[in-house]
Amino acid sequence: xxxxxxxxxxxxxxxxxxxxxxxxxxxxxxxxxxxxxxxxxxxxxxxxxxxxxxxxxxxxxxxxxxxxxxxxxxxxxxxxxxxxxxxxxxxxxxxxxxxxxxxxxxxxxxxxxxxxxxxxxxxxxxxxxxxxxxxxxxxxxxxxxxxxxxxxxxxxxxxxxxxxxxxxxxxxxxxxxxxxxxxxxxxxxxxxxxxxxxxxxxxxxxxxxxxxxxxxxxxxxxxxxxxxxxxxxxxxxxxxxxxxxxxxxxxxxxxxxxxxxxxxxxxxxxxxxxxxxxxxxxxxxxxxxxxxxxxxxxxxxxxxxxxxxxxxxxxxxxxxxxxxxxxxxxxxxxxxxxxxxxxxxxxxxxxxxxxxxxxxxxxxxxxxxxxxxxxxxxxxxxxxxxxxxxxxxxxxxxxxxxxxxxxxxx
Amino acid sequence: xxxxxxxxxxxxxxxxxxxxxxxxxxxxxxxxxxxxxxxxxxxxxxxxxxxxxxxxxxxxxxxxxxxxxxxxxxxxxxxxxxxxxxxxxxxxxxxxxxxxxxxxxxxxxxxxxxxxxxxxxxxxxxxxxxxxxxxxxxxxxxxxxxxxxxxxxxxxxxxxxxxxxxxxxxxxxxxxxxxxxxxxxxxxxxxxxxxxxxxxxxxxxxxxxxxxxxxxxxxxxxxxxxxxxxxxxxxxxxxxxxxxxxxxxxxxxxxxxxxxxxxxxxxxxxxxxxxxxxxxxxxxxxxxxx
Numbered sequence: 001x002x003x004x005x006x007x008x009x010x011x012x013x014x015x016x017x018x019x020x021x022x023x024x025x026x027x028x029x030x031x032x033x034x035x036x037x038x039x040x041x042x043x044x045x046x047x048x049x050x051x052x053x054x055x056x057x058x059x060x061x062x063x064x065x066x067x068x069x070x071x072x073x074x075x076x077x078x079x080x081x082x083x084x085x086x087x088x089x090x091x092x093x094x095x096x097x098x099x100x101x102x103x104x105x106x107x108x109x110x111x112x113x114x115x116x117x118x119x120x121x122x123x124x125x126x127x128x129x130x131x132x133x134x135x136x137x138x139x140x141x142x143x144x145x146x147x148x149x150x151x152x153x154x155x156x157x158x159x160x161x162x163x164x165x166x167x168x169x170x171x172x173x174x175x176x177x178x179x180x181x182x183x184x185x186x187x188x189x190x191x192x193x194x195x196x197x198x199x200x201x202x203x204x205x206x207x208x209x210x211x212x213x214x215x216x217x218x219x220x221x222x223x224x225x226x227x228x229x230x231x232x233x234x235x236x237x238x239x240x241x242x243x244x245x246x247x248x249x250x251x252x253x254x255x256x257x258x259x260x261x262x263x264x265x266x267x268x269x270x271x272x273x274x275x276x277x278x279x280x281x282x283x284x285x286x287x288x289x290x291x292x293x294x295x296x297x298x299x300x301x302x303x304x305x306x307x308x309x310x311x312x313x314x315x316x317x318x319x320x321x322x323x324x325x326x327x328x329x330x331x332x333x334x335x336x337x338x339x340x341x342x343x344x345x346x347x348x349x350x351x352x353x354x355x356x357x358x359x360x361x362x363x364x365x366x367x368x369x370x371x372x373x374x375x376x377x378x379x380x381x382x383x384x385x386x387x388x389x390x391x392x393x394x395x396x397x398x399x400x401x402x403x404x405x406x407x408x409x410x
Numbered sequence: 411x412x413x414x415x416x417x418x419x420x421x422x423x424x425x426x427x428x429x430x431x432x433x434x435x436x437x438x439x440x441x442x443x444x445x446x447x448x449x450x451x452x453x454x455x456x457x458x459x460x461x462x463x464x465x466x467x468x469x470x471x472x473x474x475x476x477x478x479x480x481x482x483x484x485x486x487x488x489x490x491x492x493x494x495x496x497x498x499x500x501x502x503x504x505x506x507x508x509x510x511x512x513x514x515x516x517x518x519x520x521x522x523x524x525x526x527x528x529x530x531x532x533x534x535x536x537x538x539x540x541x542x543x544x545x546x547x548x549x550x551x552x553x554x555x556x557x558x559x560x561x562x563x564x565x566x567x568x569x570x571x572x573x574x575x576x577x578x579x580x581x582x583x584x585x586x587x588x589x590x591x592x593x594x595x596x597x598x599x600x601x602x603x604x605x606x607x608x609x610x611x612x613x614x615x616x617x618x619x620x621x622x623x624x625x626x627x628x629x630x631x632x633x634x635x636x637x638x639x640x641x642x643x644x645x646x647x648x649x650x651x652x653x654x655x656x657x658x659x660x661x662x663x664x665x666x667x668x669x670x671x672x673x674x675x676x677x678x679x680x681x682x683x684x685x686x687x688x689x690x691x692x693x694x695x696x697x698x699x700x
Contacts, residue, residue: 186673214672217631219622222421223414223663224672226546230414243529243623250621253538254549255417276531276623280538 031075033338035060035328036098036127038108038118040086045111048317049086052110052133053079054310055321058302061309063329071336077329084109088117095121104338105130105347107324110317112136112155119148128331128344132324133317140371149347149366151324151359152289153375159196161377162262162287163204165391166235169402177234179207181259183224183248184239186213193239193264209233216244225251228259235260242267246276253280258406260285262379274385282384283404287377289316290360291389293397294378297355323359327352360395417546418663424548426659427556428614432632433639433651434563435610441583441646442603443499448510450611450636451629452517457483457612458624459525462532465619472532476558476616480609487608488601495604496597514629521626529625537620551620558617562610563652570648579603583646611636638683644693653695657682 037056040049060077068074080103082094091114098106105128109115115134122129123145131139131148135155140148153161163180170177182197184190194211201208209231214224225248228236236259240248245267252261263286267273274281292303292314302322306314314322327350332338335346353363360378367373379391381400390400432454439447457479464470464478494513498506540547570576581589582599590596611632622628639658643650658679665678686694 186671212672214666215676217627218672219618219631220421220425220663223418223666226414226417226421227667243625246531246623250538254540254621255547256540272528276529276533278533 031073032078033069033072033075033332034078034080034101034103035325036082036095036101036103036106036108037079038082038084038091038094038098038106039110040114041081041083043086045086049084049110051312051315052108052317052321053081054306054312055132055314055318055323056107056325058306058309058318059322059325059329062305063325069329069332071333072338077325082106082108084111084114084118086111086114088114091118092121094118095125095127099125099127103127104332104340104343105328107132107321107328110134112139115139119145123147126340126344128340128347130324130328130347132320140369143369145370147344148370149327149350150371151327151364151375152320152372153377154371155192156196156199157375158264158287158377159193160200160203161379162197162237162264163200163206165285165287165379166206166237166260166262167204168393169391169400170234173402175403177206179209179231179233180235180237181209181228181231181233182211182237182239183228184213184264185216185241185244187216189266190239197237214244216241218244218247221247221251222255225255225257228252229255229257233259235262237262237264238268239264240267242270242272242276245270245273249277249280249284253407256407258404260402260404262286265289269380269387274382279385279410281382282410283401284382285390285400286380286387288380288387289377290319290358291316291378291380291387291397294358294360294389294395295397296358296360296395299358302358319358323352323357323364326356327364360389360392362394413545414667415664416544418667419660420543420546420548421552422660422663423656424552424556424659425663426656427559428618429632429635429639429659430652430655431559431562431614432611433636433643433655434566434648435607435614436633436636437640437643437646437648437651438566438579438603438610439607440640441648442579443495443600445495445499445506446503446510446637447604447607448507448633449514449517449629450607451631451633452514452521453483453487453608453629454611454615454632455521455624455626455629456517457615458619458622458628459521460612461616461619462530462624465532465534466530472534472616472619473554473558476613479612479616483609483612484605486612487605490608491601491604496600499600514633518626518629525626527626529623529628531623532619534620549621555617555621559614560652562613563648566606566610567648575599575602635679638679642683642686642694644696647693647695650693650695654693657694 039052040046064076068076080101082098084091091109095118106122107130109118110133112134115131116139119129129148131150133152135152137154137156140150166177182194184194198208261284265288268286269288303314331346335342351365357364361374361376363374364372378389380387381390389397436450461472461475464475498509540549578594579599639654640651643654661678662675665675666672669675
C-alpha cells in the first residue's frame with residue numbers, strides 16, 4: 001500500500017494539531033514581556049481557573065493601556081497560558097514549557113495541590129513564581145525557596161482571623177467572649193480547619209467547649225444543635241459546605257439558638273446560602289478573602305471595571321490575581337530588566353502599601369519564606385441579603401451586629 | 411442536659427416517622443415481588459423536585475403537592491414496573507440489583523442534567539415555626555411530616571388488611587403460585603405494589619421539603635437507611651418496618667449525643683444492624699406475611 005504525499009501531509013498536520021503545535025501563539029513584538037499564567041483552564045475546576053485568569057487579564061490590560069513597563073521602554077506584558085487541567089503532573093510539565101517560552105515569571109496555580117509541586121519545578125528552573133490564591137501553609141513554610149512569593153494568606157490564618165474577629169468584636173461590644181463551640185464537617189477540609197481553630201482559640205484565650213464533627217449528608221441536625229444550645233458558647237465556629245450550612249442555620253432558628261454563627265468561607269460565602277435561606281441568612285458571619293465593599297480607595301472602581309468587562313462580579317480570587325499582577329509590574333519597573341534573577345531580587349523587595357493595595361491589609365511585602373506576612377482575611381456579615389465587610393476595622397464597610405438578636409426579634 | 415436528650419428523642423422520632431414511610435414502600439415492593447429497589451431514594455428525590463418546582467413555579471403548597479403526588483407517583487410506579495421491572499421479576503437477584511442500581515444512577519444523572527447539581531430548598535412562610543414541648547422545641551413542619559407519614563403507613567396497613575386488593579397483595583407476598591392458582595392477576599398485583607411503594611416514598615420526600623434540601627444526590631442516603639430498617643423489621647414486614655424506622659431515627663439522633671463524636675452516629679445504627687443480622691436474621695419482628 002502506498003501513501004500519497006498529500007495524505008501524509010494531512011496526517012502529519014492532524015497530528016501536529018492534536019499535539020497542540022498548531023495552536024496559535026500570541027503575537028509578540030520583540031520587546032513584549034511574556035508572563036506565564038498557570039491555571040486549570042480545562043477539567044472540573046476550570047470555571048474557577050478561568051475566573052482567576054480574569055484578574056490577571058484586567059490588570060495586564062490596564063498596565064499596557066497606561067504605557068507598559070516604563071523602565072523597559074514601555075514594553076507590554078503578554079499573557080502566556082499554561083493549562084494545568086487541575087493535575088499536578090500536567091502543571092509541572094507546563095512550568096517547563098512556560099520556562100522555555102521565556103516567561104519572566106509564572107503566576108498560579110489556584111489549587112494548593114498543584115501549586116506545591118509546580119513551585120518546586122519553578123525553583124529548580126529559577127523562574128520567579130507568584131502564588132495569588134493557593135493557601136496551603138506548606139507552599140512557603142519550611143521550604144527555603146528563593147523564587148516563590150505568596151500573596152494569599154496561609155491556610156492556618158483563616159482560623160486565626162476567625163478567633164481574632166470573635167475576640168475583637170465581642171470586646172468592642174462590651175462583653176468579651178470566653179468560649180466557642182466548633183462544629184465542622186468530618187472530611188479533611190473540616191477537620192484540618194478545626195485543628196487550626198483549636199490552636200488559635202488557645203492562643204487568644206478562648207475556651208473550646210466542644211469540638212463536634214458531623215457527616216455532611218446528615219438529614220437531621222437537631223440533636224447536635226440542641227447540644228450546642230445547651231453548651232451556650234459565645235460564638236459558634238462552623239466549617240461547612242453549602243447544604244449542611246443551610247440545614248444548621250435552619251435548625252438553629254427552629255430551636256431558637258441565638259449564638260453568632262462564624263463560618264469558614266465555603267458554604268457560608270456561597271451565594272446559594274443567601275438564596276436558600278432568604279432573610280434567615282442575615283447576620284451570619286463568615287471569613288472571606290476579600291469583598292467588593294472593603295474600605296480601600298480604588299477597590300470599588302476596579303471591581304466596577306471588572307464587572308463591566310467580564311459581566312460577573314469580582315470576587316476574592318480575582319482581587320488576589322489582580323494584585324499579584326500589580327506586584328509583578330512593580331518589580332519589573334524596579335528591576336528594569338527581564339532577567340529572572342534580577343526580577344526575583346526586586347520581588348523580594350516588594351512594598352505595595354495603603355490604597356495601592358486593594359487586599360484587606362496595609363502592605364504587600366514578602367518575608368524570608370516568600371509569604372506575605374501581613375496578609376489577612378476579612379470577616380463578612382450578611383445584611384439584607386448582601387455580604388458586608390465588618391472586620392478588620394481598618395477596612396470594614398460597616399459595624400458588625402454583635403451579639404445577634406433573638407430569631408423572633410429579627 | 412435532660413432537655414438535650416428529650417430534644418434528641420423527639421427529633422429522632424420525627425425523622426424516624428419519615429424513614430418509616432420510605433421503608434414501608436421498600437418492604438412492600440420486596441414482600442410482593444422479591445425485588446429490592448435500589449432506586450428507591452431516587453423516587454424520593456424526584457418527589458422532592460416535583461414539590462419544589464410546583465412551589466417555585468406555580469406557588470403550590472408542598473402539602474397540596476403531597477396529595478397530588480399519590481395518583482401521579484402511583485402511575486409512575488405502575489409504568490416503571492410494567493416497562494423495566496417486570497422482565498426481571500423472578501430472575502436472579504444479581505440481575506435485579508443491577509437493574510435497580512442502574513436505574514438509580516440513571517435517575518441521578520438525569521436529575522443533574524435537568525435540574526443542575528446545585529441544591530435547592532423550598533421556602534414556605536411557616537418553614538421554621540416551632541412550639542415548646544416541656545423544654546424541647548418541636549417544629550410544625552417536622553411534626554406534619556411525621557403525622558402524614560404515620561397516617562400513610564396506617565392507611566396502607568388498613569388497605570392491605572381490609573380490601574380485596576390488599577388481601578390479594580398479601581396473598582401474592584405469601585405464595586406466588588397459590589395466589590395465581592386462585593385466580594389473582596399477579597402481574598397486576600406487582601404493578602399495584604410497585605405503584606404504592608413509589609407513591610409512599612415520593613410523599614415521604616415531599617413532606618420533607620419544607621425543612622430539607624433538594625439535590626440530585628439526596629437519594630442514596632435514604633435508600634441505605636430504608637434498607638437497614640427493612641432488614642431490622644423483617645423483610646416484607648410492614649409494622650416491623652415502622653417500628654424499625656422509629657428505632658433507627660432515635661438511635662441516630664440520640665447516638666449523635668452519646669457517641670464521642672456525632673460522626674459516629676451512623677456507627678450505632680450499623681452496629682445494631684449487624685447484631686440483628688447475627689442473632690435475629692429474620693428481623694426483630696419476624697419475616698414477611700405480617
